[in-house]
Amino acid sequence: MMKSSISLSRRNMLRLMGTGALGIVAGKALAGAPAPARAQGANPPPKPLGFFAFQVGDLEVTVIRDGVRPLDPAILATNAPEGALATLLQENGLPTPLNNTFNVLLVKSGERMTLVDTGLGAAAGSLLVTLDALGINRDLITEVVFSHQHGDHIGAGLLDGKLTFPKAMYFYPEVEKGVVDKAAESGGITNNRNLLKAAGDAGQLTLFKADTEILPGIMSMAAYGHTPGHTAFMLSSNSQSLLCTVDSALNNVVSTAHPEWHVQFDADKVQAAETRQRLFSEAAAKNMRILAYHFPFPGTGFIAKSGDGYRFIPSM
Numbered sequence: 001m002m003k004s005s006i007s008l009s010r011r012n013m014l015r016l017m018g019t020g021a022l023g024i025v026a027g028k029a030l031a032g033a034p035a036p037a038r039a040q041g042a043n044p045p046p047k048p049l050g051f052f053a054f055q056v057g058d059l060e061v062t063v064i065r066d067g068v069r070p071l072d073p074a075i076l077a078t079n080a081p082e083g084a085l086a087t088l089l090q091e092n093g094l095p096t097p098l099n100n101t102f103n104v105l106l107v108k109s110g111e112r113m114t115l116v117d118t119g120l121g122a123a124a125g126s127l128l129v130t131l132d133a134l135g136i137n138r139d140l141i142t143e144v145v146f147s148h149q150h151g152d153h154i155g156a157g158l159l160d161g162k163l164t165f166p167k168a169m170y171f172y173p174e175v176e177k178g179v180v181d182k183a184a185e186s187g188g189i190t191n192n193r194n195l196l197k198a199a200g201d202a203g204q205l206t207l208f209k210a211d212t213e214i215l216p217g218i219m220s221m222a223a224y225g226h227t228p229g230h231t232a233f234m235l236s237s238n239s240q241s242l243l244c245t246v247d248s249a250l251n252n253v254v255s256t257a258h259p260e261w262h263v264q265f266d267a268d269k270v271q272a273a274e275t276r277q278r279l280f281s282e283a284a285a286k287n288m289r290i291l292a293y294h295f296p297f298p299g300t301g302f303i304a305k306s307g308d309g310y311r312f313i314p315s316m
C-alpha cells in the first residue's frame with residue numbers, strides 16, 4: 001500500500017497506527033508521491049480500467065469498464081433447489097463472492113456520441129477518467145440514455161448537482177419516471193429526482209417509450225421485472241445488431257444456466273425471469289451478439305441453448 005511510496009517499515013507503520021498518527025504522517029510523507037494521501041478507509045480515486053471498441057455496422061461501439069465489485073452469488077438464486085447453486089459454482093470454478101463488472105457503453109455515429117448508462121459515479125466508477133484518457137471531452141457527449149433507475153446506471157449523470165454532460169440530451173424511460181415520481185423519498189429515488197429535475201430544468205430531458213427507435217440505430221425494448229421500467233436496447237446498423245440486455249441477466253454463468261432462478265435485486269422476480277428467458281431465447285435463435293452490463297468485461301458474446309437453459313460464449 002504505502003510502503004513502496006514512503007519507505008515506512010512494517011514495524012514503523014504498526015507503531016504509527018498505534019499512536020493514531022498514520023493519516024497525518026503518511027499524508028506528509030506522501031506529498032509529491034503519485035498517489036494522493038487519504039484518510040484511512042477512504043476508497044482510492046478511480047483510474048481507467050480499460051475499454052473495448054468494435055463495430056456494429058456503421059456504429060462505433062466502445063465498452064468502458066467502469067468498475068468491478070464483489071457479488072454474493074446467493075443473490076442470483078433465491079429460489080434455487082438446495083445445493084444447486086454451490087454445485088454450479090464449483091463446476092464452473094467460480095469464486096465466492098463473484099466478480100460483478102460494470103460495462104458502460106459509448107456509441108459513436110457520425111457527429112453523435114451517445115452514452116448508454118453512466119456507471120457508478122465519479123467517486124466510485126472509472127467512466128469519467130476513462131473518457132478523459134480517451135480524449136473525449138464531456139461536451140462532446142450528445143446523448144445519455146438511461147436503462148433504469150439503479151444507482152450503478154445513473155451514477156455519473158450528475159456531477160456536483162449539475163449535468164455531467166452539459167450539452168447532452170438525457171433520455172430516460174417514461175415508465176421508470178412514473179415509478180420514481182410515485183416512490184417514497186430514499187437515497188436512490190432522491191438521486192433520480194435530482195437527475196430528472198436538473199435535466200428537465202435545462203430543457204435536456206426526453207422521456208422515451210419502450211419498443212421505439214429513440215435514436216437512429218438504437219431501439220428501446222421493454223425488459224421489465226428488474227425494475228418496473230427496466231429497458232434493454234437493440235443497436236442496429238447495416239444488418240448487424242447488438243442486443244444490450246442491461247440488467248436482465250447479472251452473471252454470465254448463473255443467469256444463463258438458470259434463467260428461471262429468482263434474483264434478489266429484481267423488483268418483480270417472476271416477470272424478470274420471463275424477460276431473461278425471452279431475451280436469451282431471441283439471442284440464441286437469431287445468433288445475435290449481446291452486451292450484458294454486469295458480465296465479465298467486455299461483457300459481449302453470444303448465447304447458445306444448453307440443456308434446459310443457456311450458456312454465454314464470450315466473443316470479442
Ligand SMILES: [Zn+2]
Binds near residue numbers: 152247
Ligand atoms: Zn446494474
